[in-house]
Amino acid sequence: MHTASLAFRFGLAELRWITAGLWGHVRWFHRFWFVVVMFTWLAADLLESWKPFAIVGAIALYFALWARFYPESYYRAISRPLWRRELWLDLIETWPLLMEECGLTSVVIDRAGEKHLRVPSIDSKHWRHNELVLAPGLLTGQTVEDFQAVADRLRTTVGATHIRVTGDLSPTLSFTFGDALAETVNRGLPDAGEPWDGHSVWMGVDTTDDDWWLRIAGTHTLVAGSSGSGKASLVWGVTIGLGPAIARGEAQVHGIDLKGGVELGMGKSLFTRYAVTPAEAVVVLEDAVEAMSARLERMAGNTRQHTASTDEPLVVVLIDEVAALTSYIEDRDLKNRARTAMSLLCSQGRAVGYTVVACLQDPRKETIPNRGLFTQMVGLRLRDREETSMVLGDGAIASGALCHKIPLSSPGIGYVVPEDGSEPVRVRAAFVDDDLIRAAAERFPAPSTIPVVLPEPTEKPRSSRARTRTKPDTEGTAS
Numbered sequence: 001m002h003t004a005s006l007a008f009r010f011g012l013a014e015l016r017w018i019t020a021g022l023w024g025h026v027r028w029f030h031r032f033w034f035v036v037v038m039f040t041w042l043a044a045d046l047l048e049s050w051k052p053f054a055i056v057g058a059i060a061l062y063f064a065l066w067a068r069f070y071p072e073s074y075y076r077a078i079s080r081p082l083w084r085r086e087l088w089l090d091l092i093e094t095w096p097l098l099m100e101e102c103g104l105t106s107v108v109i110d111r112a113g114e115k116h117l118r119v120p121s122i123d124s125k126h127w128r129h130n131e132l133v134l135a136p137g138l139l140t141g142q143t144v145e146d147f148q149a150v151a152d153r154l155r156t157t158v159g160a161t162h163i164r165v166t167g168d169l170s171p172t173l174s175f176t177f178g179d180a181l182a183e184t185v186n187r188g189l190p191d192a193g194e195p196w197d198g199h200s201v202w203m204g205v206d207t208t209d210d211d212w213w214l215r216i217a218g219t220h221t222l223v224a225g226s227s228g229s230g231k232a233s234l235v236w237g238v239t240i241g242l243g244p245a246i247a248r249g250e251a252q253v254h255g256i257d258l259k260g261g262v263e264l265g266m267g268k269s270l271f272t273r274y275a276v277t278p279a280e281a282v283v284v285l286e287d288a289v290e291a292m293s294a295r296l297e298r299m300a301g302n303t304r305q306h307t308a309s310t311d312e313p314l315v316v317v318l319i320d321e322v323a324a325l326t327s328y329i330e331d332r333d334l335k336n337r338a339r340t341a342m343s344l345l346c347s348q349g350r351a352v353g354y355t356v357v358a359c360l361q362d363p364r365k366e367t368i369p370n371r372g373l374f375t376q377m378v379g380l381r382l383r384d385r386e387e388t389s390m391v392l393g394d395g396a397i398a399s400g401a402l403c404h405k406i407p408l409s410s411p412g413i414g415y416v417v418p419e420d421g422s423e424p425v426r427v428r429a430a431f432v433d434d435d436l437i438r439a440a441a442e443r444f445p446a447p448s449t450i451p452v453v454l455p456e457p458t459e460k461p462r463s464s465r466a467r468t469r470t471k472p473d474t475e476g477t478a479s
């Protein structure tokens, strides 16, 4: 009895699915359902048979079953092309109105005094996953900036979730529909035997649902994001992504955690060097500068580009909350030494396999004076337009990289501006949980660690001012 009731409920659920599928088809074909019904009716009448209805019904049922049991192939073969076509037809129908409403048309008066509305043409169009990419032709006197200025109006009218307006001489409009980044992406443990290309690590997905690979070697990366924006996913994404290379000795990560070890402590064994205080951090940075200089000397005249190997590994200096080192500490000497060492690493380390990945919350010039030496920027959620501009630049904002518009509910989402200056890419970093960090630390420990040895405190030479102040005292004693 119980089994029969279960079977009945299962059958009912299936029937509901299939009916929904059939209804979906009726909706898809709503533009010409009348024609289908008329032709079927006509055929049935001519043949004096019910068979045409049965054939049309069977075809609809076939598609409904396909959608039910093979939804992915159905989506690729049927729903997506139909949806794209419908959207495109709507867009070209409303394009002149859209251009006019956004102030992108112009009026010309011919010799007879008649007014003619001129509308930017659509010179080309293609789809890239869920992105519709259009290349409108500019009217005389128009610039790409004219399109960038009304980007948000274009986006909302078209019904897209995001828009990027890029290009120097002519604009390219990329409308994103749906959000491939809406769902959290989870990171898994990399395969121990996974070969490493020596350059990049997998970090998550981009807006077209492609893999996002962050370049690490040959570039210095600054990650900026407000509190809770998901910087930890970046920090651990880089470290765990390099895990197999760390375990093989092809990469070393020197971890500097200026939150006192709260962030990096859990995966300590992944780091070849590990520092939690400003004094230790400065030792790590200065030692890295020294080793980098030695490598520079070794490479001079032999090769111009470093290749990561077990003899000469890629060294990633990973700094969480870098402002605590370059700005917030009171010890001026440490602050200046840290700034100098970071500047040297950033200006000379790229070609010889020394690279810096630094995270911070506040991207102002005062907190990170050597910001300009970072060649690759990742902007997560930021507080305002000004902060976005500081991290990614005004050009990226105009192209649609709006870090200050990333909602609080989307940690890990951000924009990357690669060092080649190409267009900003919207990305979502894969989420890393504590269990994964522990598992990675266990599976990919650094083959050797180098302890951070603080120099013995030396007595400071007394300044002339100090001497002046003590003089009356001495004199007083003498008298």
Ligand SMILES: Nc1ncnc2c1ncn2[C@@H]1O[C@H](COP(=O)(O)OP(=O)(O)OP(=O)(O)O)[C@@H](O)[C@H]1O
Binding pocket: 184, 185, 225, 226, 227, 228, 229, 230, 231, 232, 233, 361, 411, 412, 413, 428, 429, 430, 431, 432
């Ligand atoms: N990539 C991600 N996908 C989904 N959720 C995430 C992601 N990264 C982080 N989160 C969630 O957001 C919360 C805050 O993230 P995280 O600790 O990384 O922020 P943060 O920028 O490092 O903040 P703070 O600077 O204050 O330490 C986490 O507890 C986690 O639940």
